[in-house]
Amino acid sequence: MAVDNIATRELPAARRRRKWGEILVPYLLVSPAILFVAGVLGYAVVNGFVTSLFRVDIWTIGRPFVGLGNYLALFRDPNFLNSLTRSLIFVAGTIVFGLALSMTYALLLQAVRSARGFLRSVALIPYLVSGIAAAIMWRFLFTGEASLVQATLESLGFGQMTWLGHPDRALAVVTLANVWFISPFATLILLGGLQSVDQQLYDAAAIDGANWFHSFLNVTLPGILPMLSLSLMWLSFASFNMFDIILPLTGGGPGRSTEVLAVYMYQLAFRNLDYSSASAVMMVLLVINLTLSLLYLRVSRVR
Amino acid sequence: MRVFVKRSLIAALLVSAGALLFPAFAQGDGEQVELTIWFGRENFIPADAFDAFHAEHPNIRVTTDVIPLEQAVADTLRAAQAGRAPDIVQIPADSLGPLAIQNALFDISDLLEQWQSEDPAGHGNLAEAAFSMGSWDGTPHGLALHIGPFWYTYRTDWFEEAGIAVPTNWDEVLEAGRQLSDGGRIGFAIHGSRAHDPVWMLSLFMAMGGQWEGNVPQLDSEAGVYLLEFYQALVRDDIGSPEILAWDSGDFRAAFINGNAAQALIGDNVYPTVQESLEYGDEWAGKPLPPRPGAEDQNRTMALGWPYVVTAQTEHPEEAMLALRYLARPEIIEEVALRYQPTTVLPVLNSPSYVDAKPWAPDFAEAFAQLEPLPGHPRQPQIYQVLLDAMQEALQNPNADAGEIAATYQAQIDELADR
Numbered sequence: 001m002a003v004d005n006i007a008t009r010e011l012p013a014a015r016r017r018r019k020w021g022e023i024l025v026p027y028l029l030v031s032p033a034i035l036f037v038a039g040v041l042g043y044a045v046v047n048g049f050v051t052s053l054f055r056v057d058i059w060t061i062g063r064p065f066v067g068l069g070n071y072l073a074l075f076r077d078p079n080f081l082n083s084l085t086r087s088l089i090f091v092a093g094t095i096v097f098g099l100a101l102s103m104t105y106a107l108l109l110q111a112v113r114s115a116r117g118f119l120r121s122v123a124l125i126p127y128l129v130s131g132i133a134a135a136i137m138w139r140f141l142f143t144g145e146a147s148l149v150q151a152t153l154e155s156l157g158f159g160q161m162t163w164l165g166h167p168d169r170a171l172a173v174v175t176l177a178n179v180w181f182i183s184p185f186a187t188l189i190l191l192g193g194l195q196s197v198d199q200q201l202y203d204a205a206a207i208d209g210a211n212w213f214h215s216f217l218n219v220t221l222p223g224i225l226p227m228l229s230l231s232l233m234w235l236s237f238a239s240f241n242m243f244d245i246i247l248p249l250t251g252g253g254p255g256r257s258t259e260v261l262a263v264y265m266y267q268l269a270f271r272n273l274d275y276s277s278a279s280a281v282m283m284v285l286l287v288i289n290l291t292l293s294l295l296y297l298r299v300s301r302v303r
Numbered sequence: 304m305r306v307f308v309k310r311s312l313i314a315a316l317l318v319s320a321g322a323l324l325f326p327a328f329a330q331g332d333g334e335q336v337e338l339t340i341w342f343g344r345e346n347f348i349p350a351d352a353f354d355a356f357h358a359e360h361p362n363i364r365v366t367t368d369v370i371p372l373e374q375a376v377a378d379t380l381r382a383a384q385a386g387r388a389p390d391i392v393q394i395p396a397d398s399l400g401p402l403a404i405q406n407a408l409f410d411i412s413d414l415l416e417q418w419q420s421e422d423p424a425g426h427g428n429l430a431e432a433a434f435s436m437g438s439w440d441g442t443p444h445g446l447a448l449h450i451g452p453f454w455y456t457y458r459t460d461w462f463e464e465a466g467i468a469v470p471t472n473w474d475e476v477l478e479a480g481r482q483l484s485d486g487g488r489i490g491f492a493i494h495g496s497r498a499h500d501p502v503w504m505l506s507l508f509m510a511m512g513g514q515w516e517g518n519v520p521q522l523d524s525e526a527g528v529y530l531l532e533f534y535q536a537l538v539r540d541d542i543g544s545p546e547i548l549a550w551d552s553g554d555f556r557a558a559f560i561n562g563n564a565a566q567a568l569i570g571d572n573v574y575p576t577v578q579e580s581l582e583y584g585d586e587w588a589g590k591p592l593p594p595r596p597g598a599e600d601q602n603r604t605m606a607l608g609w610p611y612v613v614t615a616q617t618e619h620p621e622e623a624m625l626a627l628r629y630l631a632r633p634e635i636i637e638e639v640a641l642r643y644q645p646t647t648v649l650p651v652l653n654s655p656s657y658v659d660a661k662p663w664a665p666d667f668a669e670a671f672a673q674l675e676p677l678p679g680h681p682r683q684p685q686i687y688q689v690l691l692d693a694m695q696e697a698l699q700n701p702n703a704d705a706g707e708i709a710a711t712y713q714a715q716i717d718e719l720a721d722r
Contacts, residue, residue, distance in 0.1 A: 058380060058401035059681055059722075143546050144554070145563070164549035165495075167699070251497035254548035255695045272684045273377055273401060 045286065052279035057272075070280040080281070082256055083264035086171065090260050091239040093175040094182070098235045102183045106190035120191070127184040131244030138177040139164070139249055164250055167257030174246050174258050181245055182238040186231040193227025194220065229300035236292045240285055261285055336363045336622045341379070343372035343393040343609050346643040347449065349635050356629045363622050372609060376401055383407050383616055390617040391626060395500075396436040396447055396608035397679035403439035404681055409613040411443050414624040422628070429631060433647035436608035436676045445612030446627050448636055449644040452606040452674055453506045454589040454667065456559065456569040456577070461488075469588075472596045473511060473533055476566060480542035483565035490542035492564035495534070495698045498551035501690040502607055503568050505677055507533065510592030512601030518680040519720045522693060523706075523713035529595050531697040531705040539701035548698050559587075568592070572644045574663060583662050591670040606674035609644075645671070682719045689715045 052070050054063040074080045109119055126134065142149050142163040153161060163169045201219045210218065221228070243262040246252065252259035252267065259267070261281060269278035342348050353365040368389070370378050375394045379402060382388045388407065402408050415434075419426040429446070436447035455476070461483055462469060470476040480490025493503060505513075505520065511533075513526040521527060537543030544550055544558065556573055558564040560580050569577065569589070581587045594602030611630065613623045629635060633650045640646040641660050651657055652671060658664050680686055693712035697705060 058376070058405060061405070143549050160545060162545050162548070165546045166548075170549070250549065251551070253497040253691075253695055254495075255699055256497075256692070267688065270374060270377055272688065273380070274685075 048279045048282045048286075051276050052283050054276055056276040056279075057274040066276075070276050071283075074277060074280050074284070079256065079259070080264065083259050083261050083281075084284075086256075086258065087240060087260040087262075089171065090175055090178070090242075090258075091236055093172075094178050094239040095232065095235050097175070098179045098183045098186060098239075099231065101179060102186035102190055102231065105183075105187045106194055109187070109191050110194045120188075123187050124184050126180050127182070129181075131181065132248055134177060134181050135245045135248035138173065138180075138245070142173055165254055167255055170250050170254060170258050174249055177245050177249060178239055178242055182235060182242075185238075186234055189227050189231045189234065190224060193224030196227075197223035225300045229296040232296050233293050236296075237289055240289055334362060336619045338363060338365045338391070338619060338622055338626055339389040340365060340367050340611070340626065341370040341375060341389045341392040342367055343370065343375055343395075344643075345369050347393060347609070347639060349630065350638050351635070353626075353629070355635075356626065360622075360625060363619075363625070365626055379614065380405060380407060383614065386616065388614045388616040390619060390623045391445070391611050391613055393609050393611050396610055397677045397683050399437075399439045399444065399610070399612065400679050400681040400683060402612070402614075403442070403444065407615050408439070408444040409615050409617055409620055409623075411445065411613055411620070411624060414620060415443055418624065418628060425628065425631065428633060428648050428650055430647040430649055430672070432606065432608065432674055432676060433610075433631075437610035437612060439679075445610040446631060447608035447610035447647060447676075448631055449639070449646055450606040450608045450674060451570050451572055451644050452604055452667075452670070453503060453568045453570050453592070454574075455566070455592050456587065456589040457566045458483075458562075458564075458581075458586060459584065459588045460586050461565050469590070470566075470593055472593050472599075473507075473529075474596050476593065477533065477536050477540070477542060480537070480566060481540055484540075484542050487563075489544050489558055489564040490566065491537060492544065492550075492555035492558045492567040493537070493547070494550045494552050494555050495543070495547035495694065496549055496551050497691050497695070500687045501694060502677065503552075504530070504690060504694050506568065506592065506605045509603045509605040509675065509677075511595040512598035512603075514601075515678045517720070518678040519686070519716060520678075520690070521713070522690070522716065523709040526595060526598065526601070527713070528705045528709045531693065531708055534694060534697040535701040535703070535705060538698050548695060571667070574661065575642075578662075588666075589663060590666065603675045604670050604673065605677050608647075608676055680720065682722070685719050686716050689719065 053065060053067060055066050055070070056063050105123055109116060109123065112119060129137075141147060143165075149163065150160065161169075163173050197220060201223070202215055205215045205219050240260075241262050242260065243266055246258055246260060246263050247266065250258040252263045262285070265278050265281040265285070268274045268281060348367055348369075352367070356365060357363070370392070372393065372395050375392055376398045379388055379392050379394070383405070394402065399408075415426075429448075432450055433447050434443060436450070437443055437445035455470075457469065457479075462479070465482055467479050467482060468475075470479050476491060482490075484490030508520060508522075508526060508530050511526040511529055513530065514521050514524055522531075537547060544555070546554075555564070555567055556569060556576075559567040559569060560577055562581070574583075574589070577583075577587060591604045592602070611627055613620060613627075617623050631648055633648055633654070636646045636648045637651045637654060637657060640648075640651050641657060645652065652664060652668065689712050692715075693708060696708050696712070697703070700708070
């Protein structure tokens, strides 16, 4: 009886210890990774934010504190406002076309029964190509004597058309190149989502008389909403930060028509050597990316 | 056996001690000096990689690295902040200002005087541009041992075939372009993209009589407006490539080298590549940039320079100067000049091997003596962006009023310069 009493007294304490252990151990295990990411990214963000509050460029001796002066100057700068507008068009275009493309490809991959592994590898190829190589390839496609697009258009009876030398068409080309470059990863994310949807739900919908479109709308989409949100996040982030395709493809031109925020930030930092203004642009990009990710997460949770 | 082991151990200890102590004694003879030099391009590094220099100065060890010219200023400033700036860095001459303003450069006046007194012949070999391009506000910080002008380059065979005389001014260049651009050829090839600093544009500007006030280009001058009209004519009259706004230097050079362009503005360093495809004289030739009609007396030929400057953080300025003097030796610089950029070391330009390798050299000898450096302003990087805006605006709007374009962008340039 006494033994039973001791056992009943000690059991909750042991359970509590085990419970705390279960809670703490995962955090303990991921803490090195969190510390590493915080060290690498956190330092850059904090340093960037601090730099944006000072005047740091090659013309100023020392680092005078200017508070929000860099941000105010930025929002008065027509070149920054142009970059912001161009970025929004570029990202919106990429999201619309990129999501349509990656969703279509993911659905096709999900539907095929054979060579799925091979097709999945093919889908990933653009993502494995370096940005510079992709830019050069797209440049050859649209400019020069051996331009495939030009030759095709001419064979179809269209006259000579300038692509990268025309402001609107150049923006369309860099958007297409970006879609080609970053969509494969979104495809993989969506494919993962599609594979996790319970087949029985489709069977039940079929019994209820749902056609393919109804099933897609009422079963597939709700089932992959978290993955859809993740894809949107990826497409937005990657596009807002896109730089390595645009710079070699157009250099931001013609006439700053493809100078999106990331390219503008590069020009400020590494051509104008104006580090504090570039840091302010970095913070603006960060805020936009954070806002969008919160929005996507909220939408996926609402459902 | 035990005695053998004991002796072996003692011998090993003595050898180890000797190996440890030798560098200390060796250093006692003279301080070991490590010099770091950042070259702007791999091609600028002499083929001997300082072997002869090391043999002459066993106490100095030169380590070279390649930091592209385009990022040399930014990287030097960052390295200086971290206390790890190189002893010598090669930068574009027009970017000297930012480094000088940040007190990142060493004043080599005394070292130049010392060189002149010790080796007047070696010092005298250098053209004036070598010193002026390495100076900021009258203070010498380094030496521009390589300079690169752009030349007006044209197809002699096409001109002859069409019965067109070699242009003597830019109006004639445009007219020749109009006549020769028929049949899919490009009349005049030049870049119009934002991929580069506008050095081709400024070279045209200077040849057309463009002026600088306080090192600020005067785009709203007669020469500036004429320059923008020149760009507009390239598009309006189909003289330039239809893709001129997307063309970078590689595109327009390739157009000329591949036989698709009648005229171009090509750097001296690219001439050997042109010669590989076309025969100098029979198929192509070059000459200094012609003047704007009516402004012949204001015509100048601009040269880019890439001086090696000594940084303020060097602990060994005298050794750094020795390295510069080594790089300036005719036998060292000639090897680089033969395969890459021309030099300011004058004896090299007249050497038989140089003329043999670059048969066009005698045609430019006079122009080389009169090259003018591109003026540099502390706000140069930002001014360049505005100049690119102006150029692209002219190319995009070939019928717009060039005077208005010039006035708009001059106001932006002046606003930057006044900050």
